[in-house]
Amino acid sequence: MTSTQLPESLIATLPGRYYTDPGLFALEQATIFERMWFCAARGSDVPRPGSFRTVQVGAESVIVSRNRRGEIRAFLNVCRHRGARICSDGEGSVGRAFQCMYHAWTYDLDGKLVAAPNLTRMPDIDRTEYGLRAVHVREWLGYVWVSLADEPPSFEDTVLQEVVNRLGEVANLDHYEVDTLSVGRRIVYDVRANWKLIVENFMECYHCATIHPELTEVLPEFADGYAAQYYVNHGAAFGADVEGFTVDGSAGLDPIPTLADDQDRKYYAITIKPQVFVNMVPDHVIVHRMYPMAVDRTVVECDWLYLPSVVESGKDVSKSVELFHRVNQQDFEACERCQPAMSSRLYRDGGVLVPSEHHIGAFHEWLRAAIGE
Amino acid sequence: MTQPGTVRVCPLADLPRGEALRVDEVDPPIAVFHTDDGEVFAIDDTCTHQDASLSEGWLEGCAVECPLHASTFDLRTGEVDAPPAKVGVRAHRAEVVDGEIVVTLSTEPPRLPPGVLRGPVGR
Ligand code: FES
Ligand code: FES
Ligand SMILES: [Fe+2]
Numbered sequence: 001m002t003s004t005q006l007p008e009s010l011i012a013t014l015p016g017r018y019y020t021d022p023g024l025f026a027l028e029q030a031t032i033f034e035r036m037w038f039c040a041a042r043g044s045d046v047p048r049p050g051s052f053r054t055v056q057v058g059a060e061s062v063i064v065s066r067n068r069r070g071e072i073r074a075f076l077n078v079c080r081h082r083g084a085r086i087c088s089d090g091e092g093s094v095g096r097a098f099q100c101m102y103h104a105w106t107y108d109l110d111g112k113l114v115a116a117p118n119l120t121r122m123p124d125i126d127r128t129e130y131g132l133r134a135v136h137v138r139e140w141l142g143y144v145w146v147s148l149a150d151e152p153p154s155f156e157d158t159v160l161q162e163v164v165n166r167l168g169e170v171a172n173l174d175h176y177e178v179d180t181l182s183v184g185r186r187i188v189y190d191v192r193a194n195w196k197l198i199v200e201n202f203m204e205c206y207h208c209a210t211i212h213p214e215l216t217e218v219l220p221e222f223a224d225g226y227a228a229q230y231y232v233n234h235g236a237a238f239g240a241d242v243e244g245f246t247v248d249g250s251a252g253l254d255p256i257p258t259l260a261d262d263q264d265r266k267y268y269a270i271t272i273k274p275q276v277f278v279n280m281v282p283d284h285v286i287v288h289r290m291y292p293m294a295v296d297r298t299v300v301e302c303d304w305l306y307l308p309s310v311v312e313s314g315k316d317v318s319k320s321v322e323l324f325h326r327v328n329q330q331d332f333e334a335c336e337r338c339q340p341a342m343s344s345r346l347y348r349d350g351g352v353l354v355p356s357e358h359h360i361g362a363f364h365e366w367l368r369a370a371i372g373e
Numbered sequence: 374m375t376q377p378g379t380v381r382v383c384p385l386a387d388l389p390r391g392e393a394l395r396v397d398e399v400d401p402p403i404a405v406f407h408t409d410d411g412e413v414f415a416i417d418d419t420c421t422h423q424d425a426s427l428s429e430g431w432l433e434g435c436a437v438e439c440p441l442h443a444s445t446f447d448l449r450t451g452e453v454d455a456p457p458a459k460v461g462v463r464a465h466r467a468e469v470v471d472g473e474i475v476v477t478l479s480t481e482p483p484r485l486p487p488g489v490l491r492g493p494v495g496r
Contacts, residue, residue, distance in 0.1 A: 096438065117441070
């Protein structure tokens, strides 16, 4: 093992095959993405009964929708008859029922099988048993979280615990009232990199001074390479002459009024394994969801959330969006630069982490345990 | 049945507003609806286009949309609005007697879709 020979400053990363092996990715899909709580969509993406979005969760396509009473529902996107995809579009509305295009098996908005040609002559077919297969749903931060597990893990012990680990207590996130904010901008990035490269990148700030000149200008302490995620409930302070979290340090939008005093002029970041990143600043919250599509491809959907009054008034959020949009582009370019090298012979045993990155080692331990390696 | 052509369905309290019930003790089966406005209606349960159960349709106001191809039937008259179903269903008289839903069946011949046989075929 190389790790035994490493100088004390360094610890090993995962070996290269963790980023390139489709079999290992399939194992991650089954043991991580199809088992844990997965942030699938913003509730406002499916505004009305029958509105839907389809998202890839692990190896499965999942329909997120609302029933007649407006309650969130999620189903596997598979017809119970002979397996046709129920919804082929990424989003839309089915109206009053999900109807399969093949033989017209028809499911109501709660997934129950309500009609099919000749169904009344087959009274032994249980309408619920042969309904769309529901998956567990939970709404939090205004997002729809799904779990494809038969017995989902405790939301409190997993998702909320990540917030506690980072911020000390969930209340520190509650102050932002994220569920009440409105989407001011959404940008979707198609990143040619393994999802773990993106997580690792988000967790460290060793790269900040090099690739994020605008961000380091606004948050000068990032120049020393220690990320806001290195400490518990540490907010990175805005620079003295910085007015707001914008691309040029100019003033931001209306601040969220419910924040605590120590959250003013600060930037906080949380990683919620396996696929969510949250950034909080006084006037907005940025929520990233990763949708791992293949071992070397990850779609990242990023929302910039503001007070509803800001979005409704049509105020210009572009300087505010531009800052983290650039950060994203800079980060994803770096991840895409790493991906091809993961299959190099030189990376067979992986690379190394410097002290300001050592906390990424805990992510690697978590991953190995999750997939049972 | 209390008297010929009359069906005691269930206590009104057992059928919440906005819901429907298929009664297949009568032949052909009927669908009983309790609308959001609190009215009670009964029509034949089988769509006239194909073999679909109207009690599983989308109930809105005084009409139900067939779950299979969305023709809509007026619960008061049984009339259909638009194809693919071309003829209406029978409407029956539904009333609440002493808290119980009672339906008096229409004496017209039922208008069933092709291929749907009466009686306990395939059950
Ligand atoms: S495959 Fe869906 S109805 Fe046959
Ligand atoms: S079965 Fe009712 S409209 Fe076709
Ligand atoms: Fe970065």
